[in-house]
Amino acid sequence: MGLKQIASETVTSATSSVDLIGTTTDDCYMIVVNGYIPTSDAADLRARVLESSTPNTTANYDRAFLAIRTDTTYSNQSNTNETYYDLTTAVGNSTGEQMNGIMYIYNANDSNEFTYITAENSQLSHTALLIGNQGSAVFTSDSQVNGIRLYPNTGTIASGTFTLYQIEQ
Amino acid sequence: MSSLIKIDETTVGTPANRINITDVFSADYDTYCIQVTNTLAGTQRENNSMDIQLINSSDSVITDTIYDSEMIFARGFSVSYLAVGGASRNEIGILYHDNGAQNGNGNMIMWVFNPFQSDTYTYQVQQSSGRMSYPSTTEIPYMSKGLGVLRQQSSITGYSFVNRDSYNINLGTFRTYGLKVD
Numbered sequence: 001m002g003l004k005q006i007a008s009e010t011v012t013s014a015t016s017s018v019d020l021i022g023t024t025t026d027d028c029y030m031i032v033v034n035g036y037i038p039t040s041d042a043a044d045l046r047a048r049v050l051e052s053s054t055p056n057t058t059a060n061y062d063r064a065f066l067a068i069r070t071d072t073t074y075s076n077q078s079n080t081n082e083t084y085y086d087l088t089t090a091v092g093n094s095t096g097e098q099m100n101g102i103m104y105i106y107n108a109n110d111s112n113e114f115t116y117i118t119a120e121n122s123q124l125s126h127t128a129l130l131i132g133n134q135g136s137a138v139f140t141s142d143s144q145v146n147g148i149r150l151y152p153n154t155g156t157i158a159s160g161t162f163t164l165y166q167i168e169q
Numbered sequence: 170m171s172s173l174i175k176i177d178e179t180t181v182g183t184p185a186n187r188i189n190i191t192d193v194f195s196a197d198y199d200t201y202c203i204q205v206t207n208t209l210a211g212t213q214r215e216n217n218s219m220d221i222q223l224i225n226s227s228d229s230v231i232t233d234t235i236y237d238s239e240m241i242f243a244r245g246f247s248v249s250y251l252a253v254g255g256a257s258r259n260e261i262g263i264l265y266h267d268n269g270a271q272n273g274n275g276n277m278i279m280w281v282f283n284p285f286q287s288d289t290y291t292y293q294v295q296q297s298s299g300r301m302s303y304p305s306t307t308e309i310p311y312m313s314k315g316l317g318v319l320r321q322q323s324s325i326t327g328y329s330f331v332n333r334d335s336y337n338i339n340l341g342t343f344r345t346y347g348l349k350v351d
């Protein structure tokens with residue numbers, strides 16, 4: 001077993017979204033987000049599945065997370081029937097503030113199954129608070145997913161490296 | 170060839186309170202995976218653990234309270250999670266274990282982001298599993314998931330595990346991988 005890079009994009013100037021395309025086998029895939037910084041302070045990083053490289057915007061995204069944070073005890077977070085999958089909590093863009101994380105994607109290529117995601121991340125919010133959302137999400141539609149779009153809920157992506165790996169058998 | 174490139178493997182040979190893994194982070198990679206397996210403490214203690222600290226380019230362990238870290242900690246004696254951590258701490262993470270008489274064992278995967286870049290903070294996410302003692306000498310399994318940040322723009326080249334109460338780390342293997350981006 002090993003990691004095979006499928007796609008990668010390094011953002012160095014304002015970019016509205018990043019499409020990571022290539023979940024074309026039944027293997028599990030891993031996305032690494034390194035150094036995501038939004039142009040707008042307190043912007044979340046969101047994800048949508050790509051079908052034939054087009055983002056699906058229907059209300060078929062559910063998630064269940066623990067938000068681990070240093071200012072108070074962890075909290076449960078869950079949503080159903082959203083039109084996106086929210087990865088973060090108000091990421092900051094001042095000195096040192098950014099988001100890093102790992103996502104695993106399951107059953108993306110299988111048109112007879114939902115697409116599942118587990119994720120863990122570490123970020124400093126716009127108030128320089130350490131928060132990490134650790135949990136899972138599911139795209140509740142039987143469809144063939146060939147990638148993931150990552151985008152901020154407001155503004156654009158200022159910088160970051162976004163890489164898709166196939167976990168080869 | 171896998172994009173995950175092995176950089177170093179260090180196995181504890183001589184028991185020591187602190188294990189330093191130096192010169193593993195470089196400009197070659199921005200993301201690293203650290204695998205820690207089969208750690209064993211030299212002395213029994215309730216809530217026995219190792220603090221994880223970072224080593225700068227001068228080969229000095231950063232022990233100042235300039236880390237934030239937090240994790241959820243599920244111990245086998247309770248149905249609820251414990252929140253461990255906070256701001257302004259002197260460790261970026263914690264790994265629990267105990268000695269052989271308690272069947273102690275610590276195992277962890279930790280991803281480290283941007284340690285070598287001198288203009289960014291260093292972040293980590295981790296998950297761990299093992300056996301420890303709580304309360305007193307009661308053996309229990311545990312798991313944790315957590316995260317941390319070093320709030321300093323500096324070039325980090327390594328990491329360090331130090332056992333609490335000056336107890337020794339008797340066993341353990343520390344593997345460091347770099348994640349290649351082409």
